[in-house]
Amino acid sequence: MLPNSTLHKAFPVALLGLIGLFGFLGLALSPMEAWCQTPDVAPTSPATTSPATEECLGCHASIHPGIVEAWQASRHAATTPARGLKRSELERRVNGAVPEGLREVSVGCAECHTARAEKHAGSFEHNGYQVHAAVSPDDCGLCHGEERRQFAANVMSHAHGNLAGNPVFGQLMQAINGSPHLKEGKLSFAEPEQATQDQACFSCHGTRLSVTGTVTRETVQGEMDFPIIKGWPNRGVGRVNLDGSLGACSACHTRHAFSIKEARSPYTCKECHEGPDVPVYYVYAASAHGKIHAALGKDWNYEAVPWTVGRDFTAPTCAACHVSLLVDTEGSIVAKRTHRMNDRLAWRLFGLVYAHPHPLKPDTTIIRNGQGLPLPADLDGKFAANFLADAAERDRRAKAMQQSCTACHDSSWIKGHWEHFEHAVRETNEKTARITDIMQEIWAKGLAQGPGKGPGQGGNLFDEYPERIWSDAWLFYANSIRYAAAMAGGGDYGVFEKGRYHLSRSASELHDWLELRQLLTNAKEP
Amino acid sequence: MLPNSTLHKAFPVALLGLIGLFGFLGLALSPMEAWCQTPDVAPTSPATTSPATEECLGCHASIHPGIVEAWQASRHAATTPARGLKRSELERRVNGAVPEGLREVSVGCAECHTARAEKHAGSFEHNGYQVHAAVSPDDCGLCHGEERRQFAANVMSHAHGNLAGNPVFGQLMQAINGSPHLKEGKLSFAEPEQATQDQACFSCHGTRLSVTGTVTRETVQGEMDFPIIKGWPNRGVGRVNLDGSLGACSACHTRHAFSIKEARSPYTCKECHEGPDVPVYYVYAASAHGKIHAALGKDWNYEAVPWTVGRDFTAPTCAACHVSLLVDTEGSIVAKRTHRMNDRLAWRLFGLVYAHPHPLKPDTTIIRNGQGLPLPADLDGKFAANFLADAAERDRRAKAMQQSCTACHDSSWIKGHWEHFEHAVRETNEKTARITDIMQEIWAKGLAQGPGKGPGQGGNLFDEYPERIWSDAWLFYANSIRYAAAMAGGGDYGVFEKGRYHLSRSASELHDWLELRQLLTNAKEP
């Protein structure tokens, strides 16, 4: 257990006494910590660790003390699936048909790293056990089946393929990750190296894991063989695993504490949602919700299941609006838990090139716009409506989200906020369309290689300088404005930080570029 | 009350016992929390809630649990104005002539939302009460009269009109918020939509509220009528309210906890002071003061009134230097409380176009520079001195600020710091003047439409690309340098983050733009 330094300061003598008392009673503090997170359950005997896990701990506790200590302090170590299944419906975190052999022991090393070994390419013999390093959503789903199913329907689980399998995004990746080189006075970007792609885009989107061989390594137990896994390590949310499943639960539930407190903190989402393309964390931190969290959140209870609005916390974190099971002070459900996070999202704010109604299927590579491109809107802004949520579905999702708002805001507040938010979607799409007009003119005049099929066309849409001014506008600034509008605050984020000041500046810069090239053409043709 | 998860970990059994004991004694923990924030007052009976507020709570506790729980845990719920008035002068937070009917009850829903109903346009009949949603500074001023008067003299309360009523700023808003469109090869920005303005600039500056009609809505109590309020919701610091008053106390004191802990945290100010135009929070977070707050601040006492330097906190937050009543360990006053935050500010660092002595009046639309523009300085940097603090007033304000510094710094430190600070004001104004020279040359040559009255002049000062390079320089980079200098740290903020590297880069870019256009002109005229 982590020493409580705060407590030490005020109760030094009392603390020493109490620690002694607990020691005398033979109570280890570590498992008690987990029990106390749910004080409605009386402490019983500590959870049994399986013999297999005991064997793992025998060596690894001294080799990797950090891993083992984090696990020791976790709920996985302190309880068993069987105990979890006995809890009331609102409190329960395990579900589905937990396999018999896993029910009565704590969830330790062996329970996860030897689970479904036959499904994992590259699982290897290790001291008599068939082991795999990269635990997959299907492994976690043995106990958390409902969450696993929801996540499979979530666009995030398809994050690898949705990027790797979309040729337009492929152009963007090449323009970003490829090495620039001059050839006959023209600049182009080489095909990116896989190692660059893996630590760039696929760091968050997830890599494709594959076994490429075996290596023999000297260990404290002598020589041992281990698989060589390409794409490892990676915790991306759409990782393609060695059992073929998609995703990595550890993206948000960091090994080996798998702390719900951590998952509910906004810092968890920040890891991938913080660039100007998706400035979710920064906008949140600058919003009224974020300031309350920053100022007062250290006293909140992030571990209660269900999570009681107003009592456990007084302003939402990301999880409160998008994931968690919320109840009011009388125990009535405010919002159901979901791991298909777009359940409550009518609009996808992320501009491609335009913000658009949320795609209906998690695999977005099937989308075709009117021009036949795998994008949710035409370059002039018309939606690829067949693949996207219609008005009725958007309304259903909006209402689902607003149910959470109601816990702290009245109807006129919510209505006014929602109008602001949808106005921002329309406003920024309109502005993006006008800036795209300028880009289209540049392409049409042959001043840059555009998407067309004519002579001098058909180039990468993102590799020339005016194209970068254009993509700044919708990828960074229109997105930032929309996220600021969605989170009801962070006003500055929508203006001077990354917002309207910069969106209009991009319009001016792009137009200036065009004007100058035209002046130059005129100068050459007197 | 929020469960204390930290405590749970160390004292699980003891805690359960103590909770039981408190339960037995019939003591609710919630009101005790507020008492304990001021341990000099012995717990007495809980504060009486008014019958009107009880009626509000009857429905709203289950509809809006978040609102009610936040209030329940607040000082407003736990005490009464009468009790507050009995405290010693330094501890007292209520003042003025609290109306008789408000004295002996807690400050609940009805006390604020039915106060001065006749003054509020759009107040409406609601279950027998005349109610208004948007509580105004004049409502808060019933108990907090001194703070209300100070805030009225603060430039922040005039933030709406100072922006909306200044035609030069109007040009900037149009260039930022208007939709760009091409017309005969020239780019211009349309008049911005009000909805865009409201969620952009007026998000922080405050909207102008107005009642535009009535809507009938289905509620748990059946059909009810509510006013439709344009500009709502908004918590901007200069909001124009339906009773004609200016400001929103909830900008910093978030409803419905109105927590002094939150108000004293730097995150409160961040909500509006975080863009590169006023990067106050970011500079603070990177300063020595900010690092101490981030590392050690979770153990500080943010609730004590008065606030004891060195004991309650060991490095200032924004409030400590600009707002709060500070005392030393012997109870002597270090700084008086003020809600006219510019009381201690000699210089207004915010460049318009130049940093300038602080304006004397909160209404800045009355200012005219030598060119007749409503700006505190000419375009070449000469101050509109008649409207600004003179040397004696600046000295008085500087000394007021330095009194707080003395609590932790010796005279030579403070003197050296102040010289650095005032050097940065001069340095950045000088650099801004030199960059403005280039801009003036661009305007003079007719390469962009400038502020003059001649042919091809009289355009928007901020809508062409070179004008945006120019405004980047003073609005983002010169400002950032000055804030970094003022807060004695965040060295990187004054150089590579948003500082001198970028200021000089803007100079180079603007000059490069001019040079290129001149080369082009030369090319055309051989």
Added chain:
Amino acid sequence: MLPNSTLHKAFPVALLGLIGLFGFLGLALSPMEAWCQTPDVAPTSPATTSPATEECLGCHASIHPGIVEAWQASRHAATTPARGLKRSELERRVNGAVPEGLREVSVGCAECHTARAEKHAGSFEHNGYQVHAAVSPDDCGLCHGEERRQFAANVMSHAHGNLAGNPVFGQLMQAINGSPHLKEGKLSFAEPEQATQDQACFSCHGTRLSVTGTVTRETVQGEMDFPIIKGWPNRGVGRVNLDGSLGACSACHTRHAFSIKEARSPYTCKECHEGPDVPVYYVYAASAHGKIHAALGKDWNYEAVPWTVGRDFTAPTCAACHVSLLVDTEGSIVAKRTHRMNDRLAWRLFGLVYAHPHPLKPDTTIIRNGQGLPLPADLDGKFAANFLADAAERDRRAKAMQQSCTACHDSSWIKGHWEHFEHAVRETNEKTARITDIMQEIWAKGLAQGPGKGPGQGGNLFDEYPERIWSDAWLFYANSIRYAAAMAGGGDYGVFEKGRYHLSRSASELHDWLELRQLLTNAKEP
């Protein structure tokens, strides 16, 4: 002692009782706090304060309550060097031959501010004591000799001279800090004022202190003389002190608490490592380690010496990987304490212009590249190998760092991470070289003044606009990519925040600039 507001909430009555009890026992809580940070030591009598320090406190406690209170709560006030020397080797924080007179008293005002007075220029007579304001590393080294020696070998202690004594960096400082001015249509930057340099680059690098005179000041004790110190105040890590020593321990160990908790927090390093040139803090905050720290770190024990991985903390802060003495749960050393922070760094990620093997000596002004410039690499990327760590030394340092990783990660994870990291070094150096090719062509064509010696050459390398596009690329974006790679996370930092998107955009912009100038030349020469 800081009141524990968390505790107040749950145990109000119990707390008052216990506080009463402690009061009765005559135990001040303040010194107990420090003892409790090391619960293995039984509380003994409070440390004796020296008569000289008592005299200081007599006046300064009321003049500067913040300073005195911070010190009162510190370990320096609560213990003595003699007690420290009695501790076990792993717990010990004092070392070397502590002078006899300092051993048996607490480390108070007089112990530091009168130490080695004869060595300090500008030390002055003050109420019978010879005092100096700026305490130096050699003063701290009286008790902390080992840390002082390590720090002297650290490149950071030479931060002033390494910048001030390098003419290439001098050009960069002039282009950043100098005032821009037009002369015959050409823009140049004046020699920077010293006051600007001091609060810009030397804010972090450290100023050069010098005594320029004496001032008589009115004090509570009447008129007193004080030295005037140029370059003061400053806490830069490479400050040139009045005793000739280099550095400022207070850069990281802020006066007057000198808190190890603060030094171990990531916010400490942020003060200087947060601009896009060295975005260490931002990358950390966006990494898996940083998110765990942000979500769970408030419950960690930052004060234990040695620092136990997994028990005291569950994810590293900056100090854990670069400075602190780490042990595992069995007390075995995971990493030794070092104040030569580059001990474990194979590569210096900071591009000058290229990331390079770490310099062997802390004085980097001795380095010469193949072109004779004081840079660790040629402009085409070839390392100045004679001055830099060779492969064997790099391997030794990499292994030293990886030892810490092993506490929480297995060999394949570490190996994969390291390959990613070294790939990013190669990748970004390669991309920098290609962008430098474009820059070289611009110089070669005479479109900007380059580093050569021919006609139209020999100018400042950083003052023209294309040169700034070029320096953005390697100073901000290549650096950010490498730091993101090094810290195994913050994927977005390596792409959209400040990474590959921007690096390739700089390549496009620079090439666009060149192309346009060439088109213009062609237009002029038909």
